[in-house]
Amino acid sequence: MKSNYEALGKHIRLVDYRNSKEASNTVLGISIDKEFMPSVANVIGTDLSRYKLISKGLFACNPMHVGRDERLPIALYENDEPAIVSPAYFMFEIVDRTVLNEEYLMMWFRRPEFDRECWFMTDGSVRGGITWDDLCCIQLPIPTYEQQLEIIESYRAITRRIAMKKEINDNLEASEQAILVESISKNQTIPTALGDFADFIDGDRGKNYPTFDEFSAKGYCLFLNASNVTSTGFSFDTCMFVTEEKDRAMNKGHLSSYDIVLTSRGTLGNVALYNEHIKYANIRINSGMLIIRPKVKRLSPYLIYAFLKSSYMKAAIEQFRSGSAQPQLPIKDLQKITFAIPESDTVLTALDRQFRSIEERISVNKNEIDSLKALSNILLVELSR
Structure with missing residues (x-):
């Protein structure tokens, strides 16, 4: 694919539609x-008529925190119903949609290289903003419209597959919790504190951190960072590593097979299982x-993982929250949380077999999602070539 690089400002223009x-009120x-x-x-008591009214096909971006976040928050609005965004946002449209497709x-905006270029352009303030003129100076390739559509269709195929796998995993998670609830309701149970069947280990917070x-x-x-342990288990979109020497210098906090990780500060209660997948x-x-x-x-x-993911x-966790700012x-509170555990070993064995099968399928789907995300990133990189 051969295409000439052209200034973004040649193809976009600011628009300012107000919610007058x-x-x-969205x-x-x-x-x-x-x-x-x-x-x-x-926004309680705020005059929403001052806000910008965005509709399908328009772009908006927040130019104010690029220096801090090293990314430009920018998005294409694709909903049929209009909404409103901050008056401080840039809102813009494509000049000629027969030349440049919005998707x-x-x-192009999703490319890491685009964010790096925006970051280099930020001003000298603490948070670092980007100006409209700087955004318009960024160069991008403009292939033929037919080639753009081919690229878009490839990207859509990947994102559709990702969405399908995520939906399957959501259904598997719901099925697992339904099985757990049904088992507890139909069998004799023993109230058992979490601390009676699990040990708690925190990370090394000493001088070697x-x-x-x-x-x-x-x-x-x-x-692990906060983004690695989500409401749906592990996510490895953004990772950071330490050397073997640093790892060995630290004490507790290294995972063993089938450990469960729980977030205990900031975002509370996200859990992930460290299995062979x-x-x-x-x-x-x-x-944290x-x-x-x-x-x-x-x-x-x-x-145990199924219990920790339960609505119960x-x-x-909501009852045991402590700390205001953070x-x-x-651990002393977590140890007291009591679950209704089925008394029969036969029931527990059957649950283990069912949950193991479900989690195996979820893990396989997650690995495919990660591979698809990597493929989509490659496609985004190839846009510049």
């Missing part, structure tokens, strides 16, 4: 993942996490 008739922000999301700003342009310059993009031991041989938790390690044979890691566990889950 209050056509919408306030949206933009995430660093370049997607619209409900705004976290407190192709959004793919790695400093910022000791992390790298590749290395011997994956050092995880591609990293050495993983260590950070200071705990390792939950089974200590009785009759309760398997898969069964989420409700219990919510956290003390």
Whole structure:
């Protein structure tokens, strides 16, 4: 594919449609993942008629925090119903949609190289913003419209597959929890505290805790960050590593097979199971996490993992929240959370077999999702070639 690089400003123009008739009260922000999301700003008592009204096919971006986040939050609005965004956002449209396709342009905005270029252009303020003129100076290739559509279709095929696999995993998770609830309701149970069947291990928070310059993009031991342990298990989109020497210098906090990781500070209660499908041989938790390690044979890691993902566990965590500025889950409180455990070993064995099968399928799907994400990133890189 041969194409000439042209200035972005040649193909986009600012628009300023205001919510003067209050056509919408849905306030949206933009995430660093370049997607619209409900705004976290407190708009009570705010004059929403001043906000910008965005409709299908328009772009919006937040130019103010690029220096801090090293990414430009920018997104294409694709919903049929209009919404509103901050008056401080840039809102723009493509000048000629027969020359430049909006989905192709959004793919270009998703490239890591685009974010790096925006970051280099930021001003000297603390947070670092980017100007409209700087954005317009960025160069991008403009292949023929037919070639753009071919690229878009390839990208859509990947994203459709990812969405399908995620939906399958959501259904598997729901099925697992339904099986758990049914088993508890139909069988004799024994109230059992979490601390009676699992050990809690926190990370090394001492003098050997790695400093910022000791992390790298590749290395011997994956050092988990907050984005690696999500509401749906492990995610390895953004990883940081430490050397073997640093890992060995630290004490507790290194994962063993079938350990469960739980986030105990900031975002509370996310859990992930470290099984044979995880591609990293050495993983260590950070200071905002705990390792939950089974200590009785009759309760398997898969069964404990299912309990920790349950709505009952989420409700219990809400009751034990502590700390205001930084919510956290003390081990002493977690140990007291009591579950209704089926009394029959036969029932527990059957649950283990079912949950193991479900989690195996979820893990296989997650690995495929990771491979598809890597493929989509390659496609985005190839846009510049």
